[in-house]
Amino acid sequence: MVILGIDPGLGVSGFAILQKNERNTSLLDYGCLTLPPTKSIPIRIGMFHDFFLEKITLFKVTDIALETPFLGKNAQSFLKLGYLRGIMYLLGNQKNISMHDFAPREIKQMVTGFGGASKEQVSRAVLSFFPTLIQPKKNDVTDALAIAMCGLWHHKRNLFLSK
């Protein structure tokens, strides 16, 4: 199982790729994709698509985990997040990848034990699981890692339940 966790954005998208073997979990790749704000939306969407298509192919991703977005003050930002989710669903369909969706509260609960945790608490909890990971400059990476971890645990839980 190779899971890609993404915290997408038309500005910055954090991502993390985890591999689960019988005995351990390894972090294959992580980082941020920054899209140039001067480029048009179709161009940025094209870049987003190509970047993640390459990651999915390179690491033979089997699962994708996303955070369920909530409608904030800006309806247009919410809609634009939809564009990027649409691209991930398309890649999921084309590459035969299982898609997982988690509510923000669910992710915080799973990772820190507290559904109302702050971004910093999530970041600290994630880093405690991966001590070799140097504190990334942006929370986008730890957010994506938290989402990927939920995908792994959720899967594990399903395995237990199905026994």
Next chain:
Amino acid sequence: MVILGIDPGLGVSGFAILQKNERNTSLLDYGCLTLPPTKSIPIRIGMFHDFFLEKITLFKVTDIALETPFLGKNAQSFLKLGYLRGIMYLLGNQKNISMHDFAPREIKQMVTGFGGASKEQVSRAVLSFFPTLIQPKKNDVTDALAIAMCGLWHHKRNLFLSK
């Protein structure tokens, strides 16, 4: 210039393809894509992508016109509309197609002369431009045709302005 007007939806997507030559405008294709509600969202998005990729390739589409969505009562429907717009933007980027966006009021204004026109008034106005077109069963088709017509007129207006 070959313009594809779309009124997208995860249930039904209306579309119309218009070709503008020096002297006249012809309707190359129109119809509805109905996606099976029993299929998962990634599968439906894949079907939507493949269907319009084929139309774009077959008719050598140069422009795509979309209606700017507004946030209604259901935020999740609004987000899902974003998925489909994301796919259209991706195709636009990959196929080097110009993208056009029109507000619902702007479309009604251009087609009927009145920004507050009803769906039926839009439908009647559109059909008066294409007398050979038999009244389609669904308004989705006439809506898509209205969007495509706006794309054509807008382009024409831009040409005049640039002289």
